[in-house]
Amino acid sequence: MLVSTKWLKEYVNTQDLPPAELGEKITRAGIEVDAVIDRSEGLANLVVGYVTDCVKHPEADKLSICQVDVGGGEIDQIICGAPNIARGQSVIVARPGAKLPGGMKIKKAKLRGEVSNGMICSLQELGIETKLVPKSYAEGIYVLPEKAEPGTDVLPYLDLDDTVLELGLTPNRADAMSMLGVAYEVGAILEEDVSLPEISYAEAAERAESMLSLEVDAPDANPLYVAKVVRNVEVKESPLWLQQRLMAAGVRPHNNVVDVTNYILMEYGQPLHAFDYDSLGSGNITVRQAKEGEKITTLDDTERTLSAHQLVITNGTDPVALAGVMGGANSEVSDETTTVVIESAYFASDSIRRTSKDHNLRSDASSRYEKGVDPNRVIPAAERAAQLLAELADGEVLAGSLIFDQLDKQERIVKVSPDFINSRLGMKIRLEDMLDILSRLKFKTEAVNNQLIIEVPTRRQDIQIEEDVVEEIARLYGYDEIPATLPRTDATPGGLSPYQAKRRIARHFLEGAGLLQATTYSLTSEAAATQFALEPTETTRLLMPMSEERSILRQSLLPHLLESLSYNTARRIDSAALYETGSVFLKGQEELLDEQEHLAIVMTGLWVDHSWQGEKKAVDFFVAKGIVEGLAGKLGLELTFERGEMDGLHPGRTAFILLDGKRIGVIGALHPSEQKKRDLKETIAVELNLATLLTRETEALVYTQVSRYPTISRDVALVLSNIVEAQTIEGVIRKAGGKLLKDVRVFDLYEGDRMEQGKKSLAFSLKYFDPEKTLTDDEVNAVHEKIIKALTESGAELR
Secondary structure, three states, X not given: OEEEHHHHOOOEOOOOOOHHHHHHHHHHOOOEEEEEEEOOOOOEEEEEXXXXXXXXXXXXXXXXXXXXXXXXXOEEEEEEOOOOOOOOOEEEEEEEEEEEOOOEEOOOEEEOOEEEOOEEOOOHHHOOOHHHOOHHHOOOOOEOOXXXXXXXXXXXXXXXXXXXXXXXXOOOOHHHOOHHHXXXXXXXHHOOOEOOOOOOOOEEEEEHHHOOEEEXXXXXXXXXXXXXXXXXXXXXXXXXXXXXHHHHOOOOOOOHHHHHHHHHHHHHOOOEEEEEXXXXXXXXXXXXXXXXXXXXXXXXXXXXEOOOOOEEEEOOOOEEEEOOOEEEHHHOOOOOOOOEEEEXXXXXXXXXXXXXXXXXXXXXXXXXXXXXXXXHHHHHHHXXXXXXXXXXOOOEEEEOOEEEEOOOOOOEEEEEOHHHHHHHHOOOOOHHHHHHHHHHOOOEEEEOOOOEEEEEOOOOOOOOOHHHHHHHHHHHHOHHHOOOOOOOOOOOOOOOOHHHHHHHHHHHHHHHOOOEEOOOOOEEOOOOOOOOOOOOOOOOEOOOOOOHHHOEEOOOOHHHHHHHHHHHHOOOOOXXXXXXXXXXXXXXXXXXXXXXXXXXXXXXXXXXXXXXXXXXXXXXHHHHHHHHHHXXXXXXXXXXXXXXXXXXXXXXXXXXXXXXXXXXXXXXXXXXXXXXXXXXXXXXXXXXOHHHHHHOOOOOOOOOOOOOOOOEEEEEEEEEEOOOOHHHHHHHHHHHHHHHEEEEEEEEEEOOOOOOOOEEEEEEEEEEOOOOOOOOHHHHHHHHHHHHHHHHHOOOEEO
16 A cells, blocks of 8 residues: 555645654554655756747757746757647756756757757656556657646645655555555554545536436345446546545546546445446446456457356446456446446455456455445545546536445444453553543543443444454553563473483484485376385375375385485485485274384495404395384384295295284395395385384383303304294293393304205303302203203204
8 A cells, every 4th residue: 555645644744744753653662664765856957938939940850949048038949759749838958967866967968950959758767666657648748738837846736745654554454455544554653634535526417317217136245335426527538636645546547537546436435336327228226246248348349258246237238347357348447438337345355356356456446345345435535536527627526325225334332341452462451541642542431441432433444343442542542662581381491202202212323323305396196106105005196296105104115215215326326225204104994194203224235344454244124123123122112023925025035024923014125126126236225113212111221230240152053944033042042041141142153055955053152140159060951951951952952
């Protein structure tokens, strides 16, 4: 919203504040002033000139030699190239020494041998945007519409000695989209009264109903419609003051009839429309919903196809306007218009918003209707327009108006207690101060039993609940007056939750082990959605995916992590170890998603590469298993493993990972066919339900004193069936060993020519220890024999 401070002073006393200071006060009161624009900036030594003679330049077809009276009986010769220059015009003259925007200085010069003592100016040369210049002057100089005394300073004559405030309005402040609305705001800030325009005009004896009838068939979308008839109008150029006010407000002048409707729009915030009565084609106006597929050509010369939910103004048969958005070309006011129908209406905001969106057509009128206009300004705006048409177009206003009115125009009542206001603001504002602020806002207020009963004017449709009143009190009392205090509440020291702390421990361990963290997409393709999933479920597809490759929520981290590994190995990074922690999405009960945090690891190439020592070790199953066990140990957990199979993993080198007997992950070598498809060498993959690991409660670590007593080691070599797993034998040993057996480790596996077919040799190292004393050989032998017996009974043979 652009606000001319000269125009504003007609409605409210601005106390002669400098515009910048006024803008600062408005900003501090809650409406941000984005810019303070001095319309006279860069302009100097500009006067009114009168062209006494104008002839073609003998050496240039497009130039004219003008004799211009610049006041004081002085005639200056000025060369002008404007196509519309002519004798007898009052024009804008920049004399030698004058300044124009952009730092241009006017000097005495010669053009094709003829002296030019200045320049005759267009409005663009004064810094006015081309889109705001009347079309008749867009390609030439501006001819002043009124006879002015030559030599008169142009700036006050054109109202360029003015400053415009550009307001950055929020959507709720539709009331400030008019000069009167801004006047009320400034009046509240400066504690000044607002002067409304006085409306008075003579009416003809004939009544409007004799020429026009009105029907409204869509009262929900159009509960109030007012039409006035003005005849014998003379369509012509608007007076200078009206043109300049419109240009200051960012509106291009057209003619006196259209300019009056735009002027009321800016003054009252109420959109109006003027129809050419003779072009309507009937003496009837009917407001109705459009017929599906019906067409209308709007003022922008665009044919538009209408839908049944759109509201139109018709002549009883055909649409003549798209209600609240734009008029129709078939009823446009032209130079031949003699009788005008003025429309002022209240249209439902949702109807206008939808129509504007449907046609991608946003106008000054539609933007105001969308936010809501003041229902009590609809009729006064029509009366004000009739007054100005009578004054500026010599129109004859027919008596009365055609009015359809089913609109509730009652003021809203909001009740709020002073205690509520102060509790929300954290202040102690006196009741008297609150009443004073509400009085400045022109809110009728009564204090009854510690309750403020407020009648909110209909122009402030943003005030609906108690909190809205709190905001009004706060902004006019002064946001700067709100004390800076710390919140009074039970403080909670910042820190990581136990889950977050454990996740950080896990990440530090994995990175310390030599793995690099990766992050991949949560969205994947149909083919990869359930691949390597620990608990595959029905997939979840996006309604509007970016692409088929990113259309399904993943159920495993491994597919994309393996893609990352392939990407790196394709760029000659032969050895890589990556990990990722992230969410997988499983379909739970009642179609709800179960989001689980998982950990995935992929490894390929060399794990140890000490070439200078001649030591190299490739990644294998047991390297990955060691990392998983180390992570579990770091978290205070103990995992077990059981042989298993999963599509995409090697059937002989895959195991499920168990916690307390429950399957929580998988570890295995990638299947050769999968490695070939992904162009990878030997690759190990791991996926774990990380959330299960991190949420499992563990006992607190307790320090155990280092024992002074030695351990005793014994080795045992066993011949077993090659289908018996070492883990099974280890379990037998631990169960039989009791309290004295502290550690069991496999240190040798032999399967060769010297072994019987289907047999293998496993060697275990056993450690015995008693923290209270030194063990004797007899005590160790007794336990060891017990273990040997248990092994023999399980089918193992001593080697």
